[in-house]
Amino acid sequence: MKERISSLQIGAITWNLVLSAYIGIVPTILFYKLKQDSWLAVLLTFILGIVIVCTYLYIWEKMPDKNIFQKINCIFGNKIGAIINFFITITNIFMTVIYCYSMINFITSQYLIKTPNTFIIIIFAIPVVYLITQKLEVIGRVFFIFWIMSLLLFLMTFIGLIFQLDFNNLLPILENGINPVIQGSLLIMPYTSFILFLFLSIPKNAIIDKEKVNKRVLIFYSLAFFSMFTGVIFITATLSGDLAKIYQFVEYQVLKRVALIGFIERVESTLSMRWILYIFATTIMGLYFTKKYIIHSFKIKKHEKLIISMIAVISLLLSNWIFPNNTIANKIVMNIIPYILYIFYLLLPIIIAIGLKLKTKKVKR
Amino acid sequence: MKKLKLLIFILSIFLLTGCWNYNELNDLALISGISIDKDEEGFIVNYMISNSSKSESKSNSNETSTILYEGRGSTISKATENINQKLPKIPYLSHVEVIVISEEVAKNDMLKAMDFLLRNPESRKEIYLLVSKDVKAKDTLSILTPLESFPSDNIKSNITSSTNEIATTSTIKYSEFLAELIQRGIDPTLGVIEVEGNIERGQNQESNDNARQDAIIKLTSSAIFKNEKLVYITTQDESTAIDILNKKLQNIYIETECNNEKIVTYITSIDAKTKVKIENNKPKVTIDVKGDGSLIEVNCKVNLEDSKIIEEIQQQVEEKLKTFLYQGINICKKYKTDTFGFGNKIYKVNPKYWKSIEEKWNDELLPQLDVEIKISIDLYSKGSLNQSIKEEIK
Numbered sequence: 001m002k003e004r005i006s007s008l009q010i011g012a013i014t015w016n017l018v019l020s021a022y023i024g025i026v027p028t029i030l031f032y033k034l035k036q037d038s039w040l041a042v043l044l045t046f047i048l049g050i051v052i053v054c055t056y057l058y059i060w061e062k063m064p065d066k067n068i069f070q071k072i073n074c075i076f077g078n079k080i081g082a083i084i085n086f087f088i089t090i091t092n093i094f095m096t097v098i099y100c101y102s103m104i105n106f107i108t109s110q111y112l113i114k115t116p117n118t119f120i121i122i123i124f125a126i127p128v129v130y131l132i133t134q135k136l137e138v139i140g141r142v143f144f145i146f147w148i149m150s151l152l153l154f155l156m157t158f159i160g161l162i163f164q165l166d167f168n169n170l171l172p173i174l175e176n177g178i179n180p181v182i183q184g185s186l187l188i189m190p191y192t193s194f195i196l197f198l199f200l201s202i203p204k205n206a207i208i209d210k211e212k213v214n215k216r217v218l219i220f221y222s223l224a225f226f227s228m229f230t231g232v233i234f235i236t237a238t239l240s241g242d243l244a245k246i247y248q249f250v251e252y253q254v255l256k257r258v259a260l261i262g263f264i265e266r267v268e269s270t271l272s273m274r275w276i277l278y279i280f281a282t283t284i285m286g287l288y289f290t291k292k293y294i295i296h297s298f299k300i301k302k303h304e305k306l307i308i309s310m311i312a313v314i315s316l317l318l319s320n321w322i323f324p325n326n327t328i329a330n331k332i333v334m335n336i337i338p339y340i341l342y343i344f345y346l347l348l349p350i351i352i353a354i355g356l357k358l359k360t361k362k363v364k365r
Numbered sequence: 366m367k368k369l370k371l372l373i374f375i376l377s378i379f380l381l382t383g384c385w386n387y388n389e390l391n392d393l394a395l396i397s398g399i400s401i402d403k404d405e406e407g408f409i410v411n412y413m414i415s416n417s418s419k420s421e422s423k424s425n426s427n428e429t430s431t432i433l434y435e436g437r438g439s440t441i442s443k444a445t446e447n448i449n450q451k452l453p454k455i456p457y458l459s460h461v462e463v464i465v466i467s468e469e470v471a472k473n474d475m476l477k478a479m480d481f482l483l484r485n486p487e488s489r490k491e492i493y494l495l496v497s498k499d500v501k502a503k504d505t506l507s508i509l510t511p512l513e514s515f516p517s518d519n520i521k522s523n524i525t526s527s528t529n530e531i532a533t534t535s536t537i538k539y540s541e542f543l544a545e546l547i548q549r550g551i552d553p554t555l556g557v558i559e560v561e562g563n564i565e566r567g568q569n570q571e572s573n574d575n576a577r578q579d580a581i582i583k584l585t586s587s588a589i590f591k592n593e594k595l596v597y598i599t600t601q602d603e604s605t606a607i608d609i610l611n612k613k614l615q616n617i618y619i620e621t622e623c624n625n626e627k628i629v630t631y632i633t634s635i636d637a638k639t640k641v642k643i644e645n646n647k648p649k650v651t652i653d654v655k656g657d658g659s660l661i662e663v664n665c666k667v668n669l670e671d672s673k674i675i676e677e678i679q680q681q682v683e684e685k686l687k688t689f690l691y692q693g694i695n696i697c698k699k700y701k702t703d704t705f706g707f708g709n710k711i712y713k714v715n716p717k718y719w720k721s722i723e724e725k726w727n728d729e730l731l732p733q734l735d736v737e738i739k740i741s742i743d744l745y746s747k748g749s750l751n752q753s754i755k756e757e758i759k
Contacts, residue, residue: 113487126377171713242547246483257491257540 003206007213009140011220012147014196016281018224019150021191022231023275024102027250029334030232034184035241036170039232041184046225048185049193053221055349056196057214060204062356068200069296075355082297084348089293091344092198093315096286098337100124100319103279105326106249111272117320125316128280132287132312133305136206139284146277147220153270154227157251158234160258160267165237187334190341192228196221197345198285201292248326287312394454397431398516400502401441401478402467408474410444411435411503412456413516431516433507441481458487463520464539465495465502465558471588471595479543479593492539493524495558496588498598505558508567508582516582523584524556536613546593550708550719550726554607555588557598591702591727599696606693607704610637610652618661619689621681626665630682632656632742641710643718650707650736654690658682658744675744683740690738698732707734 030038063071068088073081104117104124112120131139174181196217207213231251235244238254247253255268291308294300300307323329398413412434436447449456466478482492497505510519524536537555545553560567560582567580587604589597599607608614615635621628635656642649658679660669668674697704708726712719722730 126373168713172716175716240544240548242549243544246547 003136003202004208005136005140005202005206007207007209007216009144010199010202010207010213011216012144013140013199013281013285014217014220015147015224015227016143016150016278017195017198017285018192018221019227019274020099020195020278020282021102021188022228022278023249023251023271024099024106025191025333026188026228027232027235027244028248028330029187030184031235031241031244031247031250032334033187034180035175035245036172036236037174037176037181038184038241038244039170039229039236040174040181041188042225042229042232044181044185045189045192046222046229049189049221049225050218052189052193052346052349053196053217055353056200057217058353059200059349059356061214062353062360064204064210067203067292067296068197068352069293071200071352071356075352075359085293085297088197088344088348089290091340092286092289093311095195095337095341096283096315097319097322098333099279099282099286100316101322101329102333103275104319105329106252106272106275109326110249110252118317121316121320124276124280124283125313128283128287128316129309129312131284132291132308136202136288139288143281143284146281150274150277153274156260156267156270157255157274158230160255160260161234161238164257165234167237169237169240170233187338190338190345192225194341194345195282197349198289201289283312283316287315388455388457392455393457394434394452395457395460397460397518398463398465398506398520399461400465400467400497400506401470402502403469403474407437407439408441408444408470408477409435409437409503410441410448411506412445412448412452413506414452414454415460433503435503441477445481458485461492462518463493463495463506465497465505465520466555467497467502468588468595468598470502471496471555471590473594475590475593475595479546482539483543493521493556494537494539494542495520495524495556495584496595496598498557498559498586498588500560500564504560504564505582508560508564508580510578510581520558520582523582545706546590548706548709549723550703550710550712551706552592552702552704552727553590554611554704555590556584557586557588557604559583559585589697589700589702589704591700596702597696597700602689603692603696606690607697609635609654610639610690610693610705612637615656617686617689619658619682619685621678621685623663623665623667623678627662628660628665628667628678629662630658630678630742630744631661632658632682632686639705639707639710641707641714643711643715648707648711648722648730648734650734652690652736652738653741654686654738655741656743658742660744679742679744682744683742686742687738687740690740694736694738698734701727701731703727703731707731707736 026042027038030041034041059068059071063074066074069081069085072084072088075081076084100121104120107120108115108117131142199217204210204213235250235254238257239247239250244250252268252271255271258267259265260267287308290311291304294307294311295304323332394412395415396412397415400411400413402409402411414432414434434448434452436444436449436451438444438447445456464478464482466475470478495505505520506516508516508519510516537553542553542555545551560580562578562580564580567578585601585604586599587607588595589599589607605614605617609617616631616633617635619630619632621630633656635654638653638655640651640653642651660678663669667678694705703709703726708719708723708731711722
């Protein structure tokens, strides 16, 4: 039976993917480099990101019955295609590991201090392994529920912080000119926009109402960025850029100051829940991408569930050992990974898009 | 497959219902107050434990409900480790309400105390931070009161009433202090706590049985910092002036002269707006202070039905308030500390200009800064009486 998913569920996946780096990676990069100008970088990333998302949507549009691996094989031939497919899958696994690392680092440093990382990973792996062995339809439904949950949690955060804002903290604007804003924007773009590349593992024909999907992806992409933009503005207006810079998980620290309706405390836990949902979604999509690669490349028909479950567990366990400490992790996240992602998730898709255009022209002739 | 699913389901019940290394409430020592002192050997940290067995047993009502545990060490962490060795329970920092720091620590080691608390993920950062004056910080945590169960609650209630009802000193929370410490062009302040009376007797439960307490704690003034070092402890009036200009206090009583007697005006809803301009390459500060006034005590013979008289009183109140507020400005100029964040405002409006003056701001420019205070008080109420009693007596 063919896998099916609705455009609304794709939209919900967009929301979860875009925001997966928002709590752990994006603020660390932005406030460290830009302080009170961070919100400008988010705005710029949103605008530049739309171009990238449109590129992905274009790739999706062409050869709608094929996934990205089949399209790459089609354009580059089987040998070169296999190499490219291998590298983009490895990059994807690496990204999944990094997202999980940032979440586990957050959990073990902020509230489950004495809990061994491995135990947290095992707890996280149980639902991941279960969901990844299910059909796309199930994954889509889960993500849609996640979207509703995280939207409600986001609204709680929004209401909690609204009375603590001091917009004077957003000043001065562009203290060091526009260049740091552009640099910051280019650094966070791989973590917020390129991640949507994972969609391409789903053939467009698998979407029930595919005529609506482009519009919905863009709407949910905008909503996710609105959420990110509001978060960054609220952090800056509440704490000031100088103070935001010194915290590791800044929004979590901001929410520690909040009591909803004067007495509901521990609002920061809502942020933690949101982030776990986002990372869960990203891990699932990352593993789904890997699953599709394995099926495509190795033509596996038996034990498919077992293999992907093992890859899921290994990827999650890797996140425990990949970085020796936070300092090294931050350096790699800021200075190395973005460049790798620019090669595989920007340069390569542009080449694929051009290749697809040329290919479809030939077919028309 | 069904058996496997059932096994996973049963395992999940055990795995997902609790946290690793969880602690029962009975195993935790809930810390509600911390004091940090210093002597020649290093830091002296005291934890005030709220859930001592004494506080849980209601039969011994004469016993104190809190216990102080003291630890010593060359660093704050070592001192807390020393406490942990003595504590039969696990220290839990999430319920800390008050941290009192001695003058000595505030003068030399403020950053060490800040770093320790900031790094600790258990601490909630919304803790009242105070400096003890003339007494050890630990003494302020040990004064008992019949009005509250724990001394830390007593301090917290004192802080709240000081800010909201009576204009004495403002509340500074740990995170606010940190924000002022880190931001450019602003120096932080903290509330000051004192003990009045006999400290030793105030620590005994019998003190609470008397109509008059042997010792009480009071919040009187502010500690002014330059960067991270305490430079001066203000008087109560100076503290009130600083807090009004910083928008941390909104109410004040102002006394004015009237035929060798006094008129007292209660000013509420005070709002101070600070504007900084650069004129002839020099910063100029204008502070607009607005508020609502009501006469609450009129001891002289004066016709309060005459609008000219009311205007005169209003002008006197404005003048008195202006003089009162200037003492806050003058003290900060004297100690070269930018408590009002004028530098921060310059930085926000004109960062390039700020960069050019940042180095010499505190020591050269601030003492010479042109600050103008404009007062506008709307005297709208005379209380329940229309006229002064002396005016009516024939």
